[in-house]
Amino acid sequence: MVISPCTHGMPSPTSCVTCMEEGPVAAPARWVLIGAPFLAGFAGSCERCVRPYAPGMRIVREDLGGQRTRYVHEECV
Numbered sequence: 667m668v669i670s671p672c673t674h675g676m677p678s679p680t681s682c683v684t685c686m687e688e689g690p691v692a693a694p695a696r697w698v699l700i701g702a703p704f705l706a707g708f709a710g711s712c713e714r715c716v717r718p719y720a721p722g723m724r725i726v727r728e729d730l731g732g733q734r735t736r737y738v739h740e741e742c743v
């Protein structure tokens with residue numbers, strides 16, 4: 667998401683009361699669950715518990731604001 671500059675003379679929208687009244691100025695990106703759990707077809711490591719998962723384990727996909735994708739254990743969500 668591109669944050670538009672303040673048009674009211676303040677250095678940034680987050681320091682401008684008028685901008686903030688007009689809407690969220692910097693919505694933080696959040697990890698969002700994508701789809702249903704599935705069996706991993708590859709090995710990797712879970713970014714939540716930092717332990718590996720192996721092919722055949724149940725994992726889920728998460729996306730961060732459409733910019734990043736990660737896979738975590740089903741039970742770690």
Ligand SMILES: [Zn+2]
Nearest residue numbers: 672674682685
């Ligand atoms: Zn402003």
Ligand SMILES: [Zn+2]
Nearest residue numbers: 712715739742
């Ligand atoms: Zn995990």
